[in-house]
Amino acid sequence: MNIVVCIKQVQDPEIPASKFRLDAEGKNVIPPEGIPPVINPYDEQAVELAIRIKEKHGGQIFILTIGSDTAASVVKHALAMGADEGIILNDMAFEGSDSFSTAYIMSKAIQKIDNYDLVLCGRQAADWDEGLVGSIIAENLHLPLITLVESVNLAESRFQVKRVILDGYQVFSVPLPAVLTVSHEAGQPRLPSGWGIISASKKEIAVWDANTIGVESYQTGAEKSRKKLMKLFIPQKEKKCEMIEDEKPEEAAGKLAQKLREAGVI
Amino acid sequence: MKGVLICGELEKKEISSISKELISTGQKLQNSLDQSLDFLLIGENLRERAEEAAILGVNKVLIVEGPEFSEFHPERLTEIIAAVCRQIEPLLILLGQTDLGRDVAPRLAAKLEGSICLDCVDLAYDQKTDTLIQTKPVYGGNALAQWATASHRPYIVTMRPRSDKPVEPDPSYRAEIIPIPVEIDETQMRSQLVKTVHEEDKGIRLEQAKIIVAGGGGIGGSEGFDLVRKLAQALGAAVGITRVPADENWMSKSLEIGQTGHIVGPDLYFAVGISGAPQHLAGCSGSKVIIAINKDPQARIFEEADFGIVGDYRDILPALIEKLKDLTAAQQD
Numbered sequence: 001m002n003i004v005v006c007i008k009q010v011q012d013p014e015i016p017a018s019k020f021r022l023d024a025e026g027k028n029v030i031p032p033e034g035i036p037p038v039i040n041p042y043d044e045q046a047v048e049l050a051i052r053i054k055e056k057h058g059g060q061i062f063i064l065t066i067g068s069d070t071a072a073s074v075v076k077h078a079l080a081m082g083a084d085e086g087i088i089l090n091d092m093a094f095e096g097s098d099s100f101s102t103a104y105i106m107s108k109a110i111q112k113i114d115n116y117d118l119v120l121c122g123r124q125a126a127d128w129d130e131g132l133v134g135s136i137i138a139e140n141l142h143l144p145l146i147t148l149v150e151s152v153n154l155a156e157s158r159f160q161v162k163r164v165i166l167d168g169y170q171v172f173s174v175p176l177p178a179v180l181t182v183s184h185e186a187g188q189p190r191l192p193s194g195w196g197i198i199s200a201s202k203k204e205i206a207v208w209d210a211n212t213i214g215v216e217s218y219q220t221g222a223e224k225s226r227k228k229l230m231k232l233f234i235p236q237k238e239k240k241c242e243m244i245e246d247e248k249p250e251e252a253a254g255k256l257a258q259k260l261r262e263a264g265v266i
Numbered sequence: 267m268k269g270v271l272i273c274g275e276l277e278k279k280e281i282s283s284i285s286k287e288l289i290s291t292g293q294k295l296q297n298s299l300d301q302s303l304d305f306l307l308i309g310e311n312l313r314e315r316a317e318e319a320a321i322l323g324v325n326k327v328l329i330v331e332g333p334e335f336s337e338f339h340p341e342r343l344t345e346i347i348a349a350v351c352r353q354i355e356p357l358l359i360l361l362g363q364t365d366l367g368r369d370v371a372p373r374l375a376a377k378l379e380g381s382i383c384l385d386c387v388d389l390a391y392d393q394k395t396d397t398l399i400q401t402k403p404v405y406g407g408n409a410l411a412q413w414a415t416a417s418h419r420p421y422i423v424t425m426r427p428r429s430d431k432p433v434e435p436d437p438s439y440r441a442e443i444i445p446i447p448v449e450i451d452e453t454q455m456r457s458q459l460v461k462t463v464h465e466e467d468k469g470i471r472l473e474q475a476k477i478i479v480a481g482g483g484g485i486g487g488s489e490g491f492d493l494v495r496k497l498a499q500a501l502g503a504a505v506g507i508t509r510v511p512a513d514e515n516w517m518s519k520s521l522e523i524g525q526t527g528h529i530v531g532p533d534l535y536f537a538v539g540i541s542g543a544p545q546h547l548a549g550c551s552g553s554k555v556i557i558a559i560n561k562d563p564q565a566r567i568f569e570e571a572d573f574g575i576v577g578d579y580r581d582i583l584p585a586l587i588e589k590l591k592d593l594t595a596a597q598q599d
Contacts, residue, residue, distance in 0.1 A: 013406050017544065017566060020408045029405060128404050130384050132372045139376035144456035147369045160460065165365045166528065167520050171460040184526065185519055226381035226418040232409050241571045249581035256557065257589040259573060265534045265555050266501065
């Protein structure tokens, strides 16, 4: 069971809102000082799911990301968790690629890996919050797709896949190879072990450029984006919270109930 | 390519609220586009629902009926919608950011080679530049992004629930109902639906609730939710949760409110032990009145709330429940 996991490096989504800043043009997020970027949390869950599948069925896990040398830290993180090979897709021509170009680049790299049974992606990236790349990869490679996956079970060369819906879940059966996008319901990703960190630090990370994977560079990059970012802005809050204060909680609760009655909401 | 196509959805066999919200959005765009606004329904035995849709202010109601078409099978539904789009060639395809939209819209964009923007809260069309302006929350709700699209048609957009008011029926105009024949080759479906399980059948549906009592990580464990439930009972409210209680299995995941869960808009929202991560606020900021109860005076939820109490919910909720009982008793007297 060989698994390709597509990951992305993002600004740490856990940073407090007070540290969230935009540049003057309103086009970019300014990375907060002293807080390094992290693996997109949903992608980390995809890595976790891949490792669980490997523990049961064996095989190799390939980690794929688009970026420069700085992306090595998130690839190393995935390797330290238990993945086997890391590949960074690095080319000037990839910069500023939208989800379609990203999926095209990823698809080409996956085809180069060739010997795979499963492609896993996180359900969406914590920066642009879209959730497109996995679905477009499936379409590009003509593979079956199940989104928002919680867990998988291999049964007679098909996968039984449990996926999340708003008020419950669905189970689908898909043949291999397939593309799955992983939701947070998959559960907590493991922490890398000490041994994992040591062995990951010794691993070479392959770097593939457009040429290596047969990407036509005129098809990628910001110029090819199907939509253009006009501006980013932080929504203004107009609300003012009326704090209800009292030494005794019972009194505060009483005052609150009274306020709500006065406001006519209860 | 011309016109706006809304992919309608049924909920408990009724036309869903988000579908009516999409019609509102579509009508606004229609003013600047001056093109047809069509409403698509897919399923079985759709006649009655189509009649209901016909008086919602759209130009045409398109229905696609077939065996098992009412099943939520994203691969099949994508094929059906794609087939309809190839026939009528809409410029803009609108879906809700729902189970259907978030799964089907990306597949559709890839198949039709269009552009896509998911989870928008505002949509406008600039006639001068022939550009669609899409506004959507990014970075977990920390910022809003405005995207412009002028090429790569059709434009596929999903709208976050509660971004617009649902349209009201107006019987003075009845749209034409047009059945669209679509043949699906079932042997081409690679994914097979084994089963669909709905877990939230009991209790009040979060989307429809007038009052919601929601608990977060600050509740500290499943036992703590007894108090949350009691407050909900006293108010006739629905219970909701944030990501932490879902991840920690304190409560059913199907109660999660937030960007990846339910998007709610009650009259009254109690946020108990909720810090106020943007991810969660995305699901509840449409509430009319928000009450925050939290130990941490610095918690971000207080920036979003109308009323706040700093303190331990274990002290405050029992007192609040008693007080509410007194008030209701007084009302009945």
